[in-house]
Amino acid sequence: MNNKKIQEERIKGYFIEATKNIIKSEGISNVSTRNIANEAGYSYATLYNYFKDVKELVFYCVQDFQEEGEIFILGKVKELSFGKERIKSISQAYVDFFLEYPNYFELFYLERLSDVSSTKQIAHLITSFLDRMSKADWEYCIKNNIYTRENAEQIKSQLNFAINGALLIYLNRKTPESYTEFLQVVEKLINGILD
Amino acid sequence: MNNKKIQEERIKGYFIEATKNIIKSEGISNVSTRNIANEAGYSYATLYNYFKDVKELVFYCVQDFQEEGEIFILGKVKELSFGKERIKSISQAYVDFFLEYPNYFELFYLERLSDVSSTKQIAHLITSFLDRMSKADWEYCIKNNIYTRENAEQIKSQLNFAINGALLIYLNRKTPESYTEFLQVVEKLINGILD
DNA sequence: ACAAACATATTAACACTGTTAATTATATTT
DNA sequence: AAATATAATTAACAGTGTTAATATGTTTGT
Structure with a gap:
């Protein structure tokens, strides 16, 4: 058995x-x-x-790819201490990860979900990825009165939507046209939302 | 001939x-x-x-659908005067439009582009849609010192990315789960970015 | 008016795709 | 060793996009 x-x-x-x-x-x-x-x-x-x-099988890959992403992102911010700047760096690294592996972004966000039972969990895994990576930092910021809890929720949500929206439009609509231009857009975006 | x-x-x-x-x-x-x-x-x-x-053909539909969208959105804000509140309403109507026609969102943002020459123009048409709809309002706000020009560019960009990101995650990842919950998220999002 | 040339539309075919049913091969149990 | 259960395979179906060859219609020049 x-x-x-x-x-x-x-x-x-x-x-x-x-x-x-x-x-x-x-x-x-x-x-x-x-x-x-x-x-x-x-x-x-x-x-x-x-x-x-085959869709069920394909979405089984998400978990492993996300572990790759965690290692990638944590590797880029490991010498930083908790706080707002680390949230910025994590967000930046999150973007860098999908720029390096655009196929992962396709799977995570563009691929149509199947209607199998496990779908909901996978979807949750995907949509909470960035939040999970910066969870400790947000708690730190709230405890240290950098943001109120309510404020933090609001900004976290903005950041998540905006970053994935930017990636969507760049990776799937080639806008802006150049890589360097996009990097600038993202940097401004992250700073604009968090400051 | x-x-x-x-x-x-x-x-x-x-x-x-x-x-x-x-x-x-x-x-x-x-x-x-x-x-x-x-x-x-x-x-x-x-x-x-x-x-x-067939992809080229499919993307020829974008223009017509966008005209539908324009009528839809303008119909919802026609009695409003230029300004920040109208930008909010336009943004809200933009979301409403894609909630009513999710198939259009799929075409606009999810469908993979072909590598035909006209692609770039279509992509631009898509990604500048929301900006085009609220162009006059932004000019009004800048002229009336509600936002600086620089500030306006920044917020416009945030708004565009965040709204399309939110739609992506709701329509393609079913997060949040309920329709009403999503409407609340969007309202908070728009207000949060513009105020 | 008739034949040649051209433009357009259609069918046939190819190489794929996901999925299911029937069949074969492989273990496992009796 | 024989019977049974399990797993893997092949064959088949109904689709997909795309291309080449064929058929049809139209225009042109004689």
Whole structure:
């Protein structure tokens, strides 16, 4: 009974790993059942013994990619102490992460959700990512009267929406046109919201 | 020479009209060459005599949908006079428009662009939509010292990113879960940015 | 009026896609 | 070793976008 579960999880893991590799290297538009199965070393139909559909499988990658993101972001702010400046740096690093891995942004925000049960949790995982990364800093700011709790909630929400909106428009609508221009826009945006 | 151009534009129009109808009623995921051609009264391959690919055709709909949006938004703010409150109402109406026609938001922001030449103009049309709708109000505010020009640019940018980010997360990630909750979030967001 | 040239529309075909059912292969249990 | 359960595979279906070859209609020159 337990062995069966372990083996099942292992095989699921092979499919997830294969999917991750394809998203990482070729982007989500190149993800297909045949493609995944080939990379995983199975036939394409085997996938359906372990996942409801290919969308469910694809969204299983979110968790792992987010762990990558956490490491990426924390690596960029590790020598900073809690506070407003660290929130700025985390926000900046969050943008940098998706600039370096635009395929992840596609998965996180652009890909249509499936109607499977786990969807809600994944969606929550995604939308609370930035907040989670800067949680301690916000608490610090509130405790030190830099922001009121109410004020903090408001600004946090603004920041999250604005940053993801900016990424959406840059990555999916190529506006502004140049990379450096976008970096300037983001910097102004973050400072404008937090100050 | 001119007749030919006229006829060509007419037939293009039939395809665009067909595509618009499908997007409107069934959503962008149900758009297909066969589907469009059937609605337009042609064979699916005929499409390629008039458009480089189906994505080019699909993005031709943006202009018409935006005109719908303009009418929708202006209809909701027509008795207001220029100023900050009108910017708020326009922003609110902008959100309302995409809440009523989420398929349009998908096309405007979620659909992957083609690499055809006209892409850049369409992308610009999309990303400057909200700014265009409130252009006169911003000028009014600057002239009346409600905002400095620099300040206005900053806030306009924040507003645009945040609103589209909020729509992205609500429409594509179902966060927050309820409609009414989202309306509250948006109202707070708009007020928070503009005040 | 007729044939040649051109423009346009259609069908057939290709290489894909996700998904399901039937079939085969592999373990497991009796 | 035989019977049973489990898992993986192939075949098939109904789609997709796109292209090439074919058929149709229109215009032009003789």
